[in-house]
Amino acid sequence: MFAPRLLDFQKTKYARFMNHRVPAHKRYQPTEYEHAANCATHAFWIIPSILGSSNLYFLSDDDWETISAWIYGLGLCGLFVVSTVFHTVSWKKSHLRMVEHCLHMFDRMVIYFFIAASYAPWLNLRELGPWASHMRWLVWIMASVGTVYVFFFHERHGELYTVSSWEACPEAELLCYVVMGFFPALVILSMPNTEGIWELVTGGLFYCLGMVFFKSDGRIPFAHAIWHLFVAFGAGTHYYAIWRYLYLPSTLQTKVSK
16 A cells, blocks of 8 residues: 555654564564553543443433443443453563464454444434335344454464554455445435434544554554554544434534534
């Protein structure tokens, strides 16, 4: 990809913050600085995600809102908790190879659950057309297929990797993430009530821009930590849209818009 090659800091004074890029069959080893940043950039969001999820639960007026708040909250909190635990073990307990490997797989699996959970409030609480309503369960089938793929095939082709290596993610797995991220969005865009669409698009752009850094270990210092920040910004933007347009009482929505 052109952008990561253009942004190559190996010949600058910032090179000391990162190791050299490695071939696809080798694992990238973050520096101590990068390990610390990888942990901190997702650990910071654990408490806010718990508080935000609890807020949606207390704002719920019916069973569907409560269920959707639980599903979304578990996906949101799980993403940051699992990522933080994996990166911490990868940093401080890397000698526990099997533990690290299992956490790496779990970290990959939780991404599928997070994507499906992020769409749950929109698909459960907004009016859907007859064909679009199938997306409520189809998104979970996609998440299940992705999870099964990770369990049986992820990192079976060679040496263990860290999550920060783009090459560790086979093309089929990348395709699953992209399809899960964009396919349900087509349904949401077709909803009669389009409030919150721009926030959803903005959050999606954060995720897409972050991918440039996700595959830039060894070229850009703290590349994976920067990717974490883009994930946090995207998740935060989507949370705001869910809170404001799906859970906030209409009277308060009017005050916020003013």
